[in-house]
Amino acid sequence: MDRLLVLVRHGQSEWNLKNLFTGWKDPGLTEQGIAEAHQAGQQLRDLKLTFDLAFTSVLSRAQKTLDIILEELGQTGLETYKDQALNERDYGDLTGMNKDEARQQFGEEQVHIWRRSFDVPPPGGESLKMTAERVLPYYKSEILPKVLAGKRTIVAAHGNSLRALIMDLEKLGQEEILKRELGTGTPIIYRLDENGEVLSVQDLAD
Ligand SMILES: O=C(O)[C@@H](CO)OP(=O)(O)O
Numbered sequence: 001m002d003r004l005l006v007l008v009r010h011g012q013s014e015w016n017l018k019n020l021f022t023g024w025k026d027p028g029l030t031e032q033g034i035a036e037a038h039q040a041g042q043q044l045r046d047l048k049l050t051f052d053l054a055f056t057s058v059l060s061r062a063q064k065t066l067d068i069i070l071e072e073l074g075q076t077g078l079e080t081y082k083d084q085a086l087n088e089r090d091y092g093d094l095t096g097m098n099k100d101e102a103r104q105q106f107g108e109e110q111v112h113i114w115r116r117s118f119d120v121p122p123p124g125g126e127s128l129k130m131t132a133e134r135v136l137p138y139y140k141s142e143i144l145p146k147v148l149a150g151k152r153t154i155v156a157a158h159g160n161s162l163r164a165l166i167m168d169l170e171k172l173g174q175e176e177i178l179k180r181e182l183g184t185g186t187p188i189i190y191r192l193d194e195n196g197e198v199l200s201v202q203d204l205a206d
Pocket residue numbers: 016020021022023088089091115159160
């Protein structure tokens with residue numbers, strides 16, 4: 001049985017382009033982001049992958065990325081579940097702030113800790129740990145059982161909601177996840193065994 005799970009971060013958003021902390025804000029995709037989503041769909045099509053189910057967040061940049069990918073695959077209208085459990089981490093008080101200005105104000109190291117550490121939340125926001133505490137229960141109750149039942153599944157979500165999931169899937173430690181960056185619009189293809197353990201991983205960024 002093919003237990004296929006594809007994760008894809010949304011294409012570049014307007015706020016990625018402006019270098020703003022985004023979190024739960026809902027900017028659209030840029031032209032480049034739209035092109036990245038088309039390319040992701042084409043890559044999956046070249047690999048002859050199709051899906052039975054899709055999951056995404058309630059944020060439009062992830063939904064739009066998914067729509068474009070499904071369009072490229074000729075799968076528009078695929079059964080899709082949208083849930084805020086898959087939203088980007090809430091960036092709290094940093095939301096809307098320019099990342100370079102934040103570095104100037106708070107220091108390079110502090111900003112890196114807020115962005116990439118496991119358990120230090122940005123002021124008023126969610127740490128990666130807190131993000132994982134909503135992503136993983138949703139993954140385990142809603143997504144994984146479908147994958148294990150042989151439903152080929154794609155999840156279009158966000159840098160940090162996916163990092164939380166990848167940390168669990170790939171059993172990465174806190175030091176390893178600190179360095180893990182996800183490109184916009186880049187699919188990562190997992191095949192799982194009957195217990196949900198990763199058999200293989202193919203990052204199309206490589
Ligand atoms: O701004 C955000 O919401 C995220 C993703 O773009 O940023 P970061 O790279 O800091 O995780």
